[in-house]
Amino acid sequence: MLLVDTYLDKSSIQGIGVFARNRIPKGTLIWKLDPRFDRRIPVDTYESQTGPVKSYLDRYSYPDRHDPSYIVFEADDARYMNHDDDPNCDVSSPDETYALRDIAPGEELTCNYNHFFENGFDFLGDRHP
Incomplete structure (x- = not known):
């Protein structure tokens, strides 16, 4: 956040x-990662998305540097x-x-x-x- x-x-x-x-x-x-608000999304969930949701995550999320099986989506x-x-x-x-x-x-x-x-x-x- x-x-x-x-x-x-x-x-x-x-x-x-x-x-x-x-x-x-x-x-x-x-800025500080705040797990109460910032989301860690499993890569398999991200990869299963299509259309506008996938496009939005492509643009506004990034690989989790702690665990490559997640992406990070900042809530703010x-x-x-x-x-x-x-x-x-x-x-x-x-x-x-x-x-x-x-x-x-x-x-x-x-x-x-x-x-x-x-x-x-x-x-x-x-x-x-």
């Missing part, structure tokens, strides 16, 4: 993004965080996200998706190594 005040808005990176409502100092804990707006090769958020820990530098009010929160996918990721037809 996000632990800082944010809002959604149009992103110059892709579609919708998550933006800081207030200044976030470097080192601030921004953190799922709208976009990829950046030079992000302002550190997602290297599977359970916590920290600000890599000071983040200004109105600045989009970004992370490097390569932390979630061993061999890079496909996003809207764009392969990232």
Whole structure:
């Protein structure tokens, strides 16, 4: 769950993004996995889905780095965080996200998706190594 005040808005990176409502100092804990709200979905359940449900999970979930037999679906707006090769958020820990530098009010929160996918990721037809 996000632990800082944010809002959604149009992103110059892709579609919708998550933006800081207030200044976030470097080192601030921004997000923490909360099993009361964030969902761990068995891969076989995910793979059995089709249509809009599968498309939604494809876009807004990622492999569970603790157990590859699950995916993680975040219950809040953190799922709208976009990829950046030079992000302002550190997602290297599977359970916590920290600000890599000071983040200004109105600045989009970004992370490097390569932390979630061993061999890079496909996003809207764009392969990232």
